[in-house]
Amino acid sequence: MSETDIQVEAFLDSDSETFSYVVYEAKDKHAVIIDPVLDFDIKSGRTATTGSDKIIAFVRSHQLQVEWILETHAHADHLSAAPYLREQLGAKIGIGEHIKDVQKIFKTIFNLEKEFLPNGHQFDRLFQDDDTFVVGNMKFRVMHTPGHTPADLAYIVNESKAFVGDTLFLPDVGTARCDFPGGSAKTLYQSIQKLLALPDATEIYICHDYPPAGRDHEYCTTVAAQRAHSKHVRDGITEAEFVTMREERDATLAMPRLILPSIQVNIRAGEMPPPEANGTVYLKIPINQL
Numbered sequence: 001m002s003e004t005d006i007q008v009e010a011f012l013d014s015d016s017e018t019f020s021y022v023v024y025e026a027k028d029k030h031a032v033i034i035d036p037v038l039d040f041d042i043k044s045g046r047t048a049t050t051g052s053d054k055i056i057a058f059v060r061s062h063q064l065q066v067e068w069i070l071e072t073h074a075h076a077d078h079l080s081a082a083p084y085l086r087e088q089l090g091a092k093i094g095i096g097e098h099i100k101d102v103q104k105i106f107k108t109i110f111n112l113e114k115e116f117l118p119n120g121h122q123f124d125r126l127f128q129d130d131d132t133f134v135v136g137n138m139k140f141r142v143m144h145t146p147g148h149t150p151a152d153l154a155y156i157v158n159e160s161k162a163f164v165g166d167t168l169f170l171p172d173v174g175t176a177r178c179d180f181p182g183g184s185a186k187t188l189y190q191s192i193q194k195l196l197a198l199p200d201a202t203e204i205y206i207c208h209d210y211p212p213a214g215r216d217h218e219y220c221t222t223v224a225a226q227r228a229h230s231k232h233v234r235d236g237i238t239e240a241e242f243v244t245m246r247e248e249r250d251a252t253l254a255m256p257r258l259i260l261p262s263i264q265v266n267i268r269a270g271e272m273p274p275p276e277a278n279g280t281v282y283l284k285i286p287i288n289q290l
Contacts, residue, residue, distance in 0.1 A: 005027050005028075008023050011051065011055055013037040016258065018075075018078050019208065021163060021205060023138070023161070025137060029065055030065055032067060032091075032140075033055060033091065034205075035070070035071060036080060037051050037079070038079040040261060049084055052084055059089060066085070068091055068094055068133075071095040071266075073099075073102075074262075075207075075266050077208070077258055078262055079258070083270045094124060094126070095123050095126065096127050097126040097127060098144070098150045100118055102182060103120070109181070116268070128144070130143070140157055142154075142155060142156075143162075144191075145188075146184070149182055150183075153165065159198075159199075161202070162198060162204050163207075166206075167192060167195065170206065171221060172231060173212070174230065174231045174232035175192065175242075181290075185242065196223055196226060196233070200222065202223045204220065255290055260284075
C-alpha cells in the first residue's frame with residue numbers, strides 16, 4: 001500500500017485551538033478519529049456537537065468505516081466528543097493504560113462518587129507502550145509519552161506519521177506544560193527524545209497550535225524540523241536546561257479555562273457524571289485545589 005493512500009483530515013476547534021483528525025485509507029475506506037472535541041460554553045454550561053458533526057459529515061461523505069476513536073490523553077482544555085461519535089459511528093474508544101493513574105488523582109481532587117472506579121473500564125481499550133493494532137492496511141504503534149500527564153500517548157501510523165497530542169507543538173511554540181497533577185518536566189524531556197529518535201521525515205501531527213503573530217494555525221511538522229528549530233527541545237538543549245526552562249515557564253501560566261469541567265468528563269471517556277436526584281447533571285468546582 002502506498003503512503004499516499006493514507007490521508008489525514010484535520011479539524012480545528014477555534015475555541016480551544018485544538019486539532020482533531022480523521023486518519024483514513026482513501027481506497028479501502030478504513031479510518032480512525034483522534035482527539036475529537038465537544039463544544040462547551042463555560043458561561044452557560046451548555047454543550048453542542050457542531051464540531052463533531054463536521055467530522056461525522058466528512059466520514060459519511062467519504063463513506064469511511066471508523067474503527068477507533070483514539071484519545072492521546074485526558075485533555076484539560078476541551079471536553080471529548082468520543083461518546084457522541086461512538087454512538088453515531090459505532091467505533092470503539094481507546095486511551096493509554098495510565099489513565100488509571102490520572103483517574104485516581106482526580107477522583108480524590110473532585111471527591112467523585114464512590115461508584116466511579118479508577119480502573120479504566122470506561123474506555124473500550126487501554127493501550128500499553130509499544131502495543132500495535134491494525135486498521136485496514138494502517139498499522140498503529142503506541143508510544144507512551146508521559147510528562148504533560150502520566151497517561152499521554154503518541155500513535156504512530158505505518159512508521160511515517162506520529163499523532164503526538166500535547167507533547168510537542170510547532171517548533172516556534174515549543175512543548176507542553178508539565179505542572180498538572182502527575183506531570184513532570186524531566187519525564188516530558190525523556191518522552192520527547194523518544195519521538196525525536198524517529199526518522200527525520202516522520203510527520204508529527206500536533207493537538208494544539210498557539211501561533212505567534214504573523215502566521216495562521218498549522219498542525220503538521222516533522223522530526224527534522226523539531227530537531228533543528230524547536231525553541232524548547234532542538235538538538236543541543238540538555239535535559240537540565242529544558243527542565244529549568246519548563247518549570248520556570250509553567251510557574252507563570254494560568255490554569256486552562258476549561259480544565260475543571262474537562263477533566264471530570266474526560267476521565268470518564270467523555271461521559272458526563274451521573275445525574276443527581278432531580279435529573280440534572282452537575283460538574284464540580286473544587287476550591288483552592290489547583
